[in-house]
Amino acid sequence: MGAVTLTNVTKTYDEGKVLAVDDVSLSVEPGELFGLIGPDGAGKSTLFRILTTVLLADNGTATVDGYDVVKDYRAIRKTVGYMPGRFSLYQDLTVEENLTFFATLFGTTIRENYDLIKDIYEQIEPFKTRRAGKLSGGMKQKLALCCALIHKPTVLFLDEPTTGVDVVSRREFWAMLKRLKQQGITILVSTPYMDEAVLCERIALIQTGQLLSVDTPQNIVNAYAGQLFAARADSIPHALTEIRQFDPVRSSYAFGDTIHVTFRDDNEQNQQQLTQYLQQKGHTNVAVTAITPTIEDRFIQLMTKDTSS
Numbered sequence: 001m002g003a004v005t006l007t008n009v010t011k012t013y014d015e016g017k018v019l020a021v022d023d024v025s026l027s028v029e030p031g032e033l034f035g036l037i038g039p040d041g042a043g044k045s046t047l048f049r050i051l052t053t054v055l056l057a058d059n060g061t062a063t064v065d066g067y068d069v070v071k072d073y074r075a076i077r078k079t080v081g082y083m084p085g086r087f088s089l090y091q092d093l094t095v096e097e098n099l100t101f102f103a104t105l106f107g108t109t110i111r112e113n114y115d116l117i118k119d120i121y122e123q124i125e126p127f128k129t130r131r132a133g134k135l136s137g138g139m140k141q142k143l144a145l146c147c148a149l150i151h152k153p154t155v156l157f158l159d160e161p162t163t164g165v166d167v168v169s170r171r172e173f174w175a176m177l178k179r180l181k182q183q184g185i186t187i188l189v190s191t192p193y194m195d196e197a198v199l200c201e202r203i204a205l206i207q208t209g210q211l212l213s214v215d216t217p218q219n220i221v222n223a224y225a226g227q228l229f230a231a232r233a234d235s236i237p238h239a240l241t242e243i244r245q246f247d248p249v250r251s252s253y254a255f256g257d258t259i260h261v262t263f264r265d266d267n268e269q270n271q272q273q274l275t276q277y278l279q280q281k282g283h284t285n286v287a288v289t290a291i292t293p294t295i296e297d298r299f300i301q302l303m304t305k306d307t308s309s
């Protein structure tokens, strides 16, 4: 059995008016670093709340470490670590007091499981007498992770741990997750950042409560249907409007400082025809190049269902 399983789980809010999780089934293997990837409102937090026994599903079953989220909620609460999306620490307590509080809650001490948090705690230790509310985003995130780990959980749920955190802290955070994984902890992490998806062993792409795809990041990219092109021109907004009116184009969207384009039929003329079309429309510095898709491209493809795959 997986370390975490969901079977046909559905959850609605507001007396059924909001469908937050729609018939989701999933299995996460023991020791896996698994990512739940999706935009705001996709249902990530709802799934995490169900799995950490904070919320009851309307339908379906779920287990963590073999325990049922309804029947065995007490056992699950003892065994999992949960870092909720919104900052969960006591703002008026110091770094050290927060950690001691969470340790006491689980009947343990900082000393007992210090090995597990050592790497992370050492970075915030110089500020141990500072109130949590006065820490930077990256420091808060490290402290919250220490608090979620202090009772040595077997499964760790991290709900958007890097949202609102600077790029350097984000990178450090993922390095920490890799080290925790080496200690055998199963880690489920949710993120809206596509660049973090590639750091997971497997990911689930989630949108409006439904899983669009569950696989390794590489397989998800490999499943991209058709050839993708990046178009460049001096005026991206105008070029995008025009590309959308070009009949052979199936899909087009702004992507950084380029426009990603797919065609209804993949053929050798597409690249040249689009270049000529944009030049005829008066665009300057036009370049159209074939590119390798990213996870975000595959996500957009699945969301817009612009192919039959």
Ligand SMILES: Nc1ncnc2c1ncn2[C@@H]1O[C@H](COP(=O)(O)OP(=O)(O)OP(=O)(O)O)[C@@H](O)[C@H]1O
Pocket (backbone or CB within 6 Å): 013, 014, 018, 019, 020, 038, 039, 040, 041, 042, 043, 044, 045, 046, 047, 085, 160
């Ligand atoms: N307590 C609630 N009452 C009503 N609707 C809710 C509630 N909590 C979440 N929702 C709705 O359920 C859907 C899924 O929300 P959820 O928070 O699970 O998504 P998410 O992927 O975690 O996004 P976010 O990052 O915005 O939290 C959204 O449409 C959201 O507005």
